[in-house]
Amino acid sequence: MKFSEITGHEGLKAQLIQSIREGRVPHAQLFLGAQGSGNLGLALAYMQYLFCNQPTETDSCGECSSCSKIQGLAHPDVHYSYPTAGAKQVSTNFIEDWRQMVSEHPLMNVGDWMTRISKDENKTPNITREESRDILSKLSLKPFEGEAKALIIWMPEYLDKIGNSLLKIIEEPPQKTYFILVANNFDLLLPTLSSRTQLVKVPAYSSEQISEHLKSSYHLDKSRAESIAFLAEGDMRKAIGMVEDVDDNYSDSFRKLMLACYQNDLSTVSSLVDELAKLGRTQLQLFLQNGLKILRETLLYRSMDDYKIRFSGEHKEFIKNFxxxxxxxxxxxxxxxxxxxxxxxxxxxxxxxxxxxxxxxLRHHFIRKKVKA
Ligand SMILES: [Zn+2]
Structure with missing residues (x-):
């Protein structure tokens, strides 16, 4: 990941780049930031810059062999440790999931990750002792390319607390071996571990940064972007989730409301309206925006041959009937x-x-004949 792919944090990016350019790279750092702050992305961009063969003053090149391997999370000298589910697991068992999740959802939280790798909702995330041992053996190898090796530990809050063998190597690392811990919650870290790292504080996003991002990347209008940014409380993941999940959250309610309108069933309309009014202004606007999206799809489906509806499952059937x-x-x-x-x-x-x-x-606009919905 290049620094330019990460929203905001311009001052911090400049500081990180400067420290690498001046050869001041601490051997162990803690990128500490709340959920949705982009700390994982920053750690990856930092690592990519550090390993890049032709970095510019502001970013890694994104094209050299080193950059492309790190972008694919497949550089032989850059390792990753992250929580897994189940006893005696090591992170590499989940490397394909890791690559996909990091590239698609770099702002993911540990809940997103666990849902991805385990069907059991009650599984506790854990970075096992086996993983610590696996990492030690990887770091004891000579670098395959260049001179440096690195390890990113994502969510070190979940490091197995008993007899952690990573401590020693972080205290006395082999030459040119860099550790980056990427954490959300300082209080949950092993003090023996956090005390050995240099702190890089990744601030939460401001409401302005979030709303700018929503406007430019999701084409939201100003007032919607601002309302969502306000609700997201600095968590970019949450903000994006509110925009992207709107289909799943509200299509169902819209479908029910339209059906009740079509059937002239005012008592159902009334109880649905009661429920929807509780959503609050912003969410209600999102609900209606999603309704507009369904109407657009309906119009396109009506007017174009072979139009592919951009909703799935029962929503797709609904649009056809609608x-x-x-x-x-x-x-x-x-x-x-x-x-x-x-x-x-x-x-x-x-x-x-x-x-x-x-x-x-809305009731007056329907053509009434028997429709199954
Ligand atoms: Zn490069």
């Missing part, structure tokens, strides 16, 4: 009505009343 109960004009009118409701809710209109009025209005 498209038969609305004509193009009806879709357009629903779209306008929903858009106006988003506008009013954003400007402090009563959520419950707005949503109920919207539902009443």
């Amino acid at each position: 498209s038969r109960s609305l004509n193009a004009k009806g879709i357009e009118e629903c779209y306008t009505a929903i858009n106006e409701t988003i506008y009013h809710i954003g400007r402090n209109a009563n959520a419950k009343i707005s949503l109920f009025q919207l539902s009443l209005a």
